Structure formats: structure tokens, C-alpha cells
Amino acid sequence: MAGSESGISRRVLLERAGLAGAGLVLAQLPGFLSGKGWLEQAYAQSADEVRETLDALVAFVVPGPDPYSVAQGQSTKEPGGIDAGATDLLIELLDRFVQLPAGTLPSSGGVAQLLNGYAVQVNPVAAGGTFASPFARLKFEEKIAVFERFETQTEGTEVRFVSGILIGAVGFLSFGEGSALDKGTRKLTRTPTGWTLTKYAGVAEGRAELRGYWKGRRKVTTSAKYRVHR
Amino acid sequence: MRDVIVIGAGGGGAVMAKELAERGLDVLVLEAGPRHADPEREWSHFENDANNPVTGYFRWGPADRSKSAWLRETPQNCFVWQLSGVGGTTQHYYGNCPRAYPGVFRGYGGADRDAYDRAHEFPFSYRKLVPYYEWVEHTLPVQTAPIGTKEDVWLTGASRLGVPFAGSKDALGDQYRPQENAILQPHGNAGKTSDPNKLVFPKARGCTFCGYCFQGCYEPRHAPRNLRAKRSTDNSYIPMALTANHWKKGGKAATLLTDAFATKVGTVQEGGAQVARTVTWRVGASGQSFTEEAKVVVMAGGCTENPRLWLNSGLPNPNDWVGRGYTDHYFDWLIGKFDKYTGSSKGAGSNARMDYPGRGGLENVGLPPGLQAFSTTFSDGGVNDVYLNGYPKTAGVYGNGRRVGTLLKSLLEDVDRLLNVLVITDDDVEAQNRVTLSSTLPADENGAVAKIEFKYRQRTKRTLDNREFLVGRGVELLRKAGAKEVYRINWPPLILHVQSTMRMGLDPTNSVLDTNCESRAVKRLFIGDNSALPNSLGGPNPTLTSQALATRTAEKIFHLYFGGDPWVRTESPVSSINDRVTKGVLAQKL
Numbered sequence: 001m002a003g004s005e006s007g008i009s010r011r012v013l014l015e016r017a018g019l020a021g022a023g024l025v026l027a028q029l030p031g032f033l034s035g036k037g038w039l040e041q042a043y044a045q046s047a048d049e050v051r052e053t054l055d056a057l058v059a060f061v062v063p064g065p066d067p068y069s070v071a072q073g074q075s076t077k078e079p080g081g082i083d084a085g086a087t088d089l090l091i092e093l094l095d096r097f098v099q100l101p102a103g104t105l106p107s108s109g110g111v112a113q114l115l116n117g118y119a120v121q122v123n124p125v126a127a128g129g130t131f132a133s134p135f136a137r138l139k140f141e142e143k144i145a146v147f148e149r150f151e152t153q154t155e156g157t158e159v160r161f162v163s164g165i166l167i168g169a170v171g172f173l174s175f176g177e178g179s180a181l182d183k184g185t186r187k188l189t190r191t192p193t194g195w196t197l198t199k200y201a202g203v204a205e206g207r208a209e210l211r212g213y214w215k216g217r218r219k220v221t222t223s224a225k226y227r228v229h230r
Numbered sequence: 231m232r233d234v235i236v237i238g239a240g241g242g243g244a245v246m247a248k249e250l251a252e253r254g255l256d257v258l259v260l261e262a263g264p265r266h267a268d269p270e271r272e273w274s275h276f277e278n279d280a281n282n283p284v285t286g287y288f289r290w291g292p293a294d295r296s297k298s299a300w301l302r303e304t305p306q307n308c309f310v311w312q313l314s315g316v317g318g319t320t321q322h323y324y325g326n327c328p329r330a331y332p333g334v335f336r337g338y339g340g341a342d343r344d345a346y347d348r349a350h351e352f353p354f355s356y357r358k359l360v361p362y363y364e365w366v367e368h369t370l371p372v373q374t375a376p377i378g379t380k381e382d383v384w385l386t387g388a389s390r391l392g393v394p395f396a397g398s399k400d401a402l403g404d405q406y407r408p409q410e411n412a413i414l415q416p417h418g419n420a421g422k423t424s425d426p427n428k429l430v431f432p433k434a435r436g437c438t439f440c441g442y443c444f445q446g447c448y449e450p451r452h453a454p455r456n457l458r459a460k461r462s463t464d465n466s467y468i469p470m471a472l473t474a475n476h477w478k479k480g481g482k483a484a485t486l487l488t489d490a491f492a493t494k495v496g497t498v499q500e501g502g503a504q505v506a507r508t509v510t511w512r513v514g515a516s517g518q519s520f521t522e523e524a525k526v527v528v529m530a531g532g533c534t535e536n537p538r539l540w541l542n543s544g545l546p547n548p549n550d551w552v553g554r555g556y557t558d559h560y561f562d563w564l565i566g567k568f569d570k571y572t573g574s575s576k577g578a579g580s581n582a583r584m585d586y587p588g589r590g591g592l593e594n595v596g597l598p599p600g601l602q603a604f605s606t607t608f609s610d611g612g613v614n615d616v617y618l619n620g621y622p623k624t625a626g627v628y629g630n631g632r633r634v635g636t637l638l639k640s641l642l643e644d645v646d647r648l649l650n651v652l653v654i655t656d657d658d659v660e661a662q663n664r665v666t667l668s669s670t671l672p673a674d675e676n677g678a679v680a681k682i683e684f685k686y687r688q689r690t691k692r693t694l695d696n697r698e699f700l701v702g703r704g705v706e707l708l709r710k711a712g713a714k715e716v717y718r719i720n721w722p723p724l725i726l727h728v729q730s731t732m733r734m735g736l737d738p739t740n741s742v743l744d745t746n747c748e749s750r751a752v753k754r755l756f757i758g759d760n761s762a763l764p765n766s767l768g769g770p771n772p773t774l775t776s777q778a779l780a781t782r783t784a785e786k787i788f789h790l791y792f793g794g795d796p797w798v799r800t801e802s803p804v805s806s807i808n809d810r811v812t813k814g815v816l817a818q819k820l
Contacts, residue, residue: 061607061634074635089278096284096298140635141616148617157305158670164307164610164722167632171607175642176278176600186274198599198645200575203275205429205449206438207576209378210421214385214408214582215395218374218415223398226332226360228799 029110032159033117042113049132051087053112056136058086060143061170062197071130074140084193085179086170093169111162118146118153232258233792235509235524237492237539239265240318241773242759242780243530244463244471245366247484249784251474252804253794257484258522259471260511262491262531262676263314264293266321266464267820269448277600280445281322288313288322288446292514293489302534303668303681307610307722310682312534316488317464319532319726322444323773324579324595325412325460327372329363330775331401331587331656331768332356336736345588347692350555350659350765353736353745361798362778363399368803369470370412370461372774375581376421377408378439379573383649384582384594387711391703393584401585401770409581409593412461412774413437413447414807420450420459431457441596443579456806456815460578466806467777469815476814477804489514491676495527495543497752504546506755512676526791530758530780533728534680537665537761540732542677546751551742552732553665556682557766559590559727560689560697562653562720563605564627564704566713567641574648575599584703589696590656590769592704599645606641607632610686611720621720626705628715641717649711651704654727656769657693660685661740665731684723729772732761746786747779754791756783 033039052068059068064080081087094107112133119126119134122145126134135146150163175194182189195202222228234250236243239261247259266272266287273287274280280288284299290312291299302310313319332338333346335356352359366372377385388406389395396407414436419428421439429438431453438449438459447460456469474481496508506527512519529536537553545552574596583593597605611631612618618630633641642648668681701718708716734757735741738750747762749755760776762783767775781798788794804811 062638063635076636076639078639080639093282093284144613144616144634147613148619151307151612151619158303160307161304165309165608167613167634168309168604168608171603171638172282172600173278175603176598177276178278178282178600181276181279186276186279194599194603197639198602198642200599200645203442204424204440205275205426205451206420206424206434206440207378207573208421208423209439209573209576210416211377211379211382213374214377214381217408220374220396220398220410222360222364223400223402225402226357226400228357228361228364 029107029159032154032157033110033113036117038113038117041117042110045109045112046132050109050112052131052133053115053135054090054108055082055087056131056133057115057166058082058090058170058174060140061167062086062174068136071136072138072140072143078197079193081170081174084174086174089173089178090170093173111166114150114159115146118149121149122146232256232522232524234258234526234528234787235260235522236528236530236758237509238318238530238532238535238759239316239463239468239486240530240532240759241320241463242776243528244317244467245777245780246528246530246758246784247471248467248474249781250788251471251484252478252481253788254480254482255792256482257471258524259484259486260490260492260509261316261486261488263291263316263488265316265486265488266446269446270451273446273448275440275442275445277445277598281601290314294514300674301671302679303671305681306684306686308684308725309608310534310725312532316468316486317462320462320773321446321464323462324443325462326580326583326593326771327367327370327410327412327774328583328585328770329399329401330356330770331585333587334765334768335359342588346656346768347658347765350733350735350740352764353734359778359782362781363774365781365798365803366774366777369806370466371805371807372410372412373415375409375411375413375578376415376437377581378577379571380577380594380596380649381408381582383572383711387707388582388584390710391584391707396585401587404586406584409583411578411581413578414459437578439577441576441598444601454812454815455820456811461806469820470806470811472820473811473814473818476817477808477810492531492539493519493542493676495529495539495545495755496521497545503753504751505753517675526754526756526787528756528758532759533731533761534665534682536732536757536759538667538678538680541667548751549739551740554661555659555730555733556663556665556684557657557659557729558684558723558725559766559769560655560657560686560693561724561726562697562701562718564651564653564701564708565606565641565717565719566649566708566711567715568647568649568712569714570712571646572649573646574650575602575645584707586700586703587768588656589699591654592700592707593652593654595650595652597650599642602645602648603638603642605650606638606719607634608721608724609719610722611718624701624705624718626709626716627718629717631720633717649708649713651708653697653700653704654769654771655693655697655700657696657766658690659730659733659765660690662688682725684725686723727772729760729763729766732757733764734762735764746790747783748786756787758783
């Protein structure tokens with residue numbers, strides 16, 4: 001557990017957050033968390049709480065039959081982002097922006113704290129309940145309210161990049177092949193969930209899609225107006 | 231001492247290298263990323279494998295995928311889609327090769343001349359660039375795109391908007407057309423089957439309609455590298471540069487060094503002028519640095535890295551315009567949902583477009599599911615119409631901003647019943663949109679990192695009006711094509727079409743380069759990529775124009791510093807698919 005932020009230099013904060021050395025789009029995250037009074041909570045999160053928070057985020061973007069989708073009041077019979085393995089991919093995406101020194105706050109932890117901090121603002125009752133993560137205790141509409149605050153209150157800061165890209169990242173990871181691909185063999189181990197959800201035909205070296213040429217035209221040249229005679 | 235050192239083997243640097251190697255100069259090309267010499271093994275058709283910005287093989291980072299990506303400070307909602315590696319961003323581009331609109335050039339006298347960014351026009355006429363366009367179009371080559379289902383549906387909608395079908399390479403007014411693409415037209419089995427056994431070269435030639443332009447083109451399989459369908463510079467100009475001695479009498483093969491990140495351009499004082507003389511680079515694998523001298527240095531690392539290298543090298547910036555004037559076509563994204571098959575995930579990335587000179591343009595984009603989902607959830611416009619982030623509702627659309635939750639799943643329930651419209655805005659050059667060195671992030675192993683700022687909510691009225699006009703046309707197109715629902719995602723800056731951070735111009739107070747693309751402050755230092763463009767071209771995709779301009783710049787270099795004559799008006803170009811090039815490629819096992 002890190003000490004209190006008083007008396008700790010910005011440099012130390014950055015190092016503790018795993019941000020020094022290689023630099024990071026989340027470089028202002030510790031300062032932002034500190035400004036919100038959430039820095040200590042960020043360090044206090046358990047790995048389970050971070051994971052729960054990000055599971056709840058994935059369920060928000062692409063719900064399925066999982067407990068987080070059910071808890072938010074928007075779930076589906078068919079699989080969702082959690083079934084697609086998007087949470088692991090998201091944690092990897094966030095944390096591999098830099099190689100993290102041991103014992104520091106990963107970026108996934110910082111993002112989780114932001115979501116949980118806004119969650120308690122949106123619904124103070126979310127401070128206690130079934131899940132360890134306050135964000136995971138919210139209803140779907142309340143999660144939208146979290147993102148409204150997250151986006152508007154980070155405007156003009158480095159964290160605005162994160163509040164803007166986070167949902168898009170989950171969308172990409174949920175519908176791509178990520179967790180279904182064996183990185184060693186680079187072959188699929190199963191049909192990716194996102195392919196099933198979108199009725200995607202799957203990869204191929206080519207498609208029988210050629211219809212011809214529009215109005216039969218195969219070639220155009222420079223117009224007479226601009227033609228240059230050599 | 232080398233004749234020329236080219237920094238960057240992307241869309242522009244590769245052209246400079248080929249043109250000058252063809253003239254017999256001793257050219258060294260430095261590329262920060264890898265060269266994918268065996269794409270059938272190194273690449274795939276999987277989008278997370280390819281396009282994950284941290285772990286994908288197409289990322290802004292070192293060749294070793296276990297190492298972190300390189301970073302930039304981006305203090306706003308945005309995404310910078312920048313690539314390292316031989317081919318640069320042409321590795322994932324769609325090969326779209328529209329010419330710039332004539333209205334953005336000096337001397338344009340059309341009735342709509344005030345519709346363009348007149349304060350930042352090209353410093354010469356459109357007519358003067360046409361021979362260079364033709365040279366590049368023959369070299370790549372550029373061909374009229376074929377159509378599949380998605381183009382048929384898209385162009386049918388476009389044809390109902392009351393504008394004519396384009397009749398030439400030039401945009402003489404509002405028009406619709408199949409793209410002019412740097413993608414070889416399909417022959418043999420290409421486009422007619424999904425059977426992999428029938429899609430092997432030479433049974434299949436040209437575009438196989440696989441749908442993976444954005445993951446890198448290695449189709450048809452087993453084709454010589456220069457005969458792969460998409461003419462990214464790793465398939466076209468770089469093979470030509472490396473084999474110049476094979477296909478051109480007097481040509482001298484260029485030398486290519488990969489994993490070589492340029493960290494400094496050094497200068498000397500000569501005749502009262504500051505002159506570029508050396509380039510220092512760092513080898514990623516070993517960490518060693520090397521320096522070589524050259525008679526001429528060409529920077530072609532892209533719109534973000536050129537200013538970064540300039541500033542890290544301590545080069546002069548007397549008018550403070552290095553890095554300023556960043557244009558990005560302020561994209562937006564529309565999705566139509568249909569109750570019929572559109573084939574949106576199949577075929578080349580973009581084979582159809584509309585031109586609205588003075589406004590920008592529209593183009594169709596087809597995507598596999600992960601990227602389709604990203605395009606649907608990357609937004610500045612709120613969530614599910616519950617909040618719009620301060621933007622007004624758009625007339626005629628079913629939804630504004632991101633789709634999330636069951637609404638997202640419902641929208642994406644059949645990726646081949648969607649149809650996308652990319653809105654490409656003619657955006658003004660603005661000093662506030664810029665690249666500087668980050669003061670927040672620590673430097674990485676290659677020096678201080680870039681900070682990219684876009685004040686996108688404060689763009690000029692013309693830029694914002696153009697975007698809204700095009701959104702209106704795009705919505706209408708989708709409706710007339712038969713969409714049952716239309717969504718406007720309202721993207722934040724997706725910094726993918728990049729232009730004009732080291733801009734050329736007549737006015738020395740707001741440009742970095744003179745009319746030859748040579749730095750005014752440092753002689754023998756040229757810019758050879760999109761960053762030299764003086765503006766955003768009016769909206770057309772920038773690669774072709776950058777390549778035409780790079781060809782012109784190569785002529786200027788050869789004439790000014792090597793006593794040679796220009797060639798574009800007197801010689802015929804050799805195509806990158808010419809048999810002599812193929813023989814060279816096979817001989818050198820490229």
C-alpha cells in the first residue's frame with residue numbers, strides 16, 4: 001500500500017502508478033485521481049474489485065447472460081462481451097500501454113477507480129452491496145450517467161482520452177477474434193463470440209462477391225480540361 | 231557520404247527512395263519499424279491480431295510485439311491510427327487514390343473559388359501537378375475499382391442524389407463514382423470464389439475480395455511481392471527502390487535499414503546558411519546509435535513524427551509553424567441498417583465515393599465485426615441518445631452517438647446488412663491544431679515524445695458547416711439506398727488522414743517549406759510525405775497527392791543538388807507490376 005499522497009512528489013506518484021519511463025496516455029491519471037480524492041482508494045482496490053469493475057463495464061457495452069448483465073437490469077440469452085473474453089483483453093490493453101514495474105498501480109486499476117468513483121457519485125447506495133465494485137452495482141441507466149460525468153468532467157485533461165476511447169475499446173475487443181485465437185499457432189480455438197453475434201461469415205482468402213464494374217466502366221483518364229500534352 | 235538519406239519508408243518516403251534510386255543516386259532509407267518480408271506468415275486476416283493498437287502487428291511501435299507500443303500525448307477525445315513499418319500507413323490503407331480538388335490550388339478561377347481554404351492554397355496550379363499524378367497512377371498502378379454488393383447498394387443510393395456520374399480522374403464538380411484505387415483489378419478466380427485452392431497466384435490475380443485491406447494485403451497468395459493486389463508501398467515502391475538496378479539502366483538499388491529510429495538531423499553552417507548534413511538513428515534491438523552524412527536529407531516520418539524529430543533535433547522554427555496546421559478531414563461516421571444483404575464485410579475496404587468540392591466527400595467503408603463495433607462505439611456524441619455531450623440531435627437519423635448494450639447488439643446483429651458512410655470533411659488549416667513535444671510524458675528511448683492537440687470543438691465555421699452538410703448528404707444517400715435506420719456516431723478526431731504539419735506555401739509567415747518542399751530554415755532538408763501538403767486537399771484521401779508531390783520533390787532534389795534534369799514530362803514511367811520489376815523482386819527474394 002502506498003503512503004498518503006502528502007509529501008509525495010509528482011515523480012513518485014507517476015512511478016507508483018507505473019507511468020514513468022515509457023510515458024503513457026494515462027500520465028495525468030494519478031493527479032486526476034488525487035484531485036478527486038480517489039488516489040488512496042485506487043491503491044486499496046483488490047485485483048478482484050478491478051476485475052469486477054471491468055467485467056461490469058464489458059457487460060454494459062455488450063451484455064450477455066452473465067451476473068453483471070443481470071445485475072444492471074439489461075441482459076440477453078445469447079453471449080455477450082464477458083463470454084467473448086473481452087475483460088482479459090481489456091486489462092491487457094490498458095496495462096500494456098507500458099511495461100509495469102512490480103508493485104505499482106496498473107492502468108486497469110486506475111480506470112476501475114475512476115468508474116467506481118463516479119459510480120458512488122451517481123448512486124451513493126452503490127457504496128455497498130453484492131459486488132465488491134460500486135460500478136458493478138449500478139443499473140444500466142446509471143452506468144450511462146457515469147459515462148456522462150466521466151466524459152464531461154475530464155474535458156480538457158489527459159484523462160479525456162480514456163473517457164472517450166474506453167467504450168470503443170470494449171466494442172472492438174468484444175466483437176473481434178481476440179480470445180478465440182491461439183497466439184502460438186495463430187489458429188482459432190473456437191468460433192469467436194462476436195462473429196456469431198454478427199452472423200459474420202468468417203475469414204477467407206477471397207469472396208465470390210465480384211459483380212462487375214459500375215456502368216461497365218473499367219478505366220478513366222485525365223479530363224480534357226486538364227490534359228497535358230507531352 | 232550518402233547522396234540522400236530518407237527517413238521513413240511509408241507512403242511518401244518510399245516514393246522518394248524509388249525515384250532517386252532510379253536516377254542512380256546512393257539512397258539510404260531508415261525505417262523505425264519492421265519490414266514484413268513474409269506477410270503470408272507474419273500477417274493474418276484477424277483484426278485483433280492485426281489492429282490492436284498495443285499488441286497488433288500494425289501499430290506504432292517496435293518490431294518486437296512483446297515490447298510496449300510507442301506513445302504520444304493526446305489530451306482530447308481522439309484516436310491516432312499511426313503505423314510503423316515498411317509501407318507505413320499504406321500497409322492498412324484502402325488504396326483510395328482520388329486526386330485533390332482543383333479548387334485548393336493557386337490560380338483556381340472556378341465560380342466556387344471562395345468555398346476553399348484560400349489562405350492555405352497549394353503554391354502552384356493543379357495543372358502543374360497533373361503530370362505527377364499520371365506518373366504515380368501508372369507506377370502504382372491506380373485502376374477503377376470493381377463493385378460487389380456493398381458498392382452496388384451504395385452507388386445506387388449515391389446515384390439518386392441528383393449529381394452526375396464522374397467522367398474522369400478529376401473532380402470537376404459534385405459527382406459520384408467507383409473509387410480510383412491502388413488495387414489491381416481482379417482476374418482469373420479472384421472475386422469469384424472463396425475456395426483457397428483456387429485463389430493462389432496465378433490462378434487468381436488482383437483483388438480477391440477478401441475484405442482485409444486494413445489487416446494488410448498478401449493476396450493472392452504466392453504472388454511475387456510486387457504483384458500483391460493492394461499497392462501499399464511495401465508491395466510497390468519499396469520493391470522498386472530495392473531493385474532499381476534490375477529494371478532501370480543506370481539505376482542503383484536503395485539501401486533499407488529497418489528497426490532504425492531517426493533521433494536527430496544534424497546541420498552545419500555553409501556559405502552563411504544552415505545546411506542538413508547528418509542523420510543519427512537508434513537501432514531498437516541493440517540500443518546502438520549510428521550517424522551517417524548525406525548531401526540531402528528527406529524527412530518522411532509522417533505528420534506527427536516529422537515535427538517531433540525536427541524539434542528534438544533543435545532545428546530552427548523561426549515562425550513557430552513546425553507542427554502547426556494539422557488537418558485530419560474531421561471524419562464522421564454514418565451507419566445504415568438494412569433488411570437486405572449488403573455484403574458490408576466483404577470486398578475491398580472502400581470502392582465507392584462521392585465528391586463535393588468545396589465541402590469534402592463521402593465514401594463507403596466495409597469492415598469486419600470488431601472494427602465495425604469500434605466504429606459504432608467510438609464517439610464524442612454520448613450514449614444511446616440519453617446524453618449527447620452538448621451536441622444537437624441530427625435531423626433524419628434514428629440514433630445519435632454511440633450505441634451501447636442491447637441497442638449495440640441489435641444494430642450489429644448482421645454485419646452484412648449494414649452499410650457505412652465515412653464523412654470526409656474539407657477542413658481548414660488552423661494553427662491551434664498542432665504537434666509539439668510533450669512536457670507531461672517522460673521522453674522515451676528515441677527522445678521527447680509528441681503531443682498532438684486538436685481543438686475540434688473550436689474548429690472554423692467553414693469546417694463545421696462542411697461536416698454538417700456532408701452528414702446530411704450521407705444520411706440521404708443511405709435512405710435512398712434503402713436503409714431502414716440511419717445512425718450518426720459523431721466521431722471525435724480519428725487521426726488517420728493526416729496532412730500539413732510541415733506545410734509548404736508561398737507565405738513564409740505560415741509555412742515551413744518553400745515551393746520545392748525544401749525547408750526555408752535549413753537547406754538540403756526536404757519533406758517527402760503528407761506533412762508537406764499545404765492543406766487538406768479539399769477532402770480527398772491524401773496518399774496519391776503526397777506521392778505525386780514527393781515525385782515532384784525528387785525531381786527538384788535531383789535538379790538542385792545533383793545537376794540532373796527533370797524526367798516526368800520527358801520519360802515514361804515503369805509500372806511496379808512490370809515484368810522487369812518482378813524479375814528483380816524474384817532475384818532478390820523480396
